[in-house]
Amino acid sequence: MSDTLALASQFGAVRRFILETDGLKGVTRKSRPVGMDRLENVAEHSWQVALLALTLRDEAPRPVDIDTVIRMLLIHDVPEVEVGDVNVYDTAGIAAREAGEIRAASRLFGLLPGAQGETLLALWHEMEAGTTAEARYAKAVDRLMPILLNLAQAGRSWRENGVKLSQVLTLNRQRIAPVFPVLWAELEAELINAARAGWLSEA
Secondary structure, eight states: OOHHHHHHHHHHHHHHHHHHGGGGGGGGGGGTTTTSSSSOBBBHHHHHHHHHHTTGGGGSSSOOOHHHHHHHHHOOOOOOOHHHHOOOHHHHHHHHHHHHHHHHHHHHHHHHHHHHHHHHHHHHHHHHHHHSHHHHHHHHHHHHHHHHHHHHTTHHHHHTTTTHHHHHHOOOOOHTTTTTTHHHHHHHHHHHHHTTTTSBBBB
């Protein structure tokens, strides 16, 4: 195959993959953009959480490869094109879709040319496993973004979904505190005050 044909073939594969991910613009999450009535979509979340990761890197006490983190965050929700989004506090729902996410990740990243698809799939699995410093950072920022949106909107999606303070503290403390200990201490105080204000159920 000539170099020109090889490049055309690779572009065709990338084009197919990118058009598949366009579906993320139609997959809604439970959070709402600040000042808007509609739900945010997954594509918006992926962009914003990557931007948050970039701008928070000086807050983490341990250095990370921020480029790797950003790549993780840009691809981490790609399988939701097929399996959709589940409320993070719906533990049964999350467990039920795990196998589907793995299958979707394999198929979607498999659309890309050879090594590129394999590299992104391995990166996706790395974030899912959460065992590297970069994966832990990415997971922490991913959990931080919905908190910031809720605190900016009087706990709107928390109230709409009946989320409890204990759920928010338990799930997010284990993800955020080890990566951003100072930031988490501030947020925990804000969350307790949010519950007192009725933005979260204290039950």
